[in-house]
Amino acid sequence: NVWKLNEDGLVIHRPGDWDWEDWGENIDATVMDSAWYYLALQGAVGMANLTGHPDDIPLWQSRLNSIAKNFNAKFWTGKEYRSPAYHGDTDDRANALAVVAHLADTDKYEQLREVFGKHFNASPYMEKYVLEALYRMNAPDQAMQRMKKRWANQISSPLTTLWEMWGPDGNGGGTYNHAWSGGA
Secondary structure, eight states, X not given: OOOOBOTTSSBOOOOOTTOOSOSSSXXXXXXXXXXXXHHHXXXXXXXXXXXXXXXXXXXXXXXXXXXXXXXXXXXXXXXXXXXXXXXXXXXXXXXXXXXXXTOSOGGGHHHHXXXXXXXXXXXXXXHHHHHHHHHHTTOHHHHHHXXXXXXXXXXXXXXXXXOSSSOTTTTOOSOSOOGGGGOO
C-alpha cells in the first residue's frame, strides 16, 4: 500500500537508496513500474483469497482496474510500449512485462515480436521476461533464436556459471556466478 497511483491512474515511481529496475541502459522505469505493480497486485489478490483476507481485495482490485484501464492509453504508441517522457532506445524489458502481466492485448503481439527482434537492452536477469513474453505470444522459435544469440558468449565460455551481465564483449561487469541469470 506504500505505492500510489497518479492522476493518470498509473504508478508513481518511488526512488530510493537503490533505484533499480535492471542493469544497463535504456530503462523505461515508468512503464516497468506499472507493469511490476500490476503483477504484484495480481499476486496479492490471489494470496488474500487463499489466506482468508477478502477485506484486502477491494483496494487492490480497484488499483488493478485503474492500471488496466489506463496502461495502453498512456504507453502504447501503436508499435511499442513507451512512456511519454522516455527518449532512449525501446526498452524490451518494459514491453515484455506488459505481455507477462497480461496488459498487452493479442492484437499488439505482431508489433511486440518486432520489438523483441530489434532491441536488446535486458540484462540476463530481465531477459527471462522477454523470453517468457515470446512464449506467451506463441513465438517459441523467436524465443529460442533470441536465447541462443543472447547467451552465446556464456555458452562458448570456459566458465561454468551464469553471468550477472552479458560479459566482457557485451556490457560487461558484475560477477560470473549469478543464479538469477538462469531464467532461460
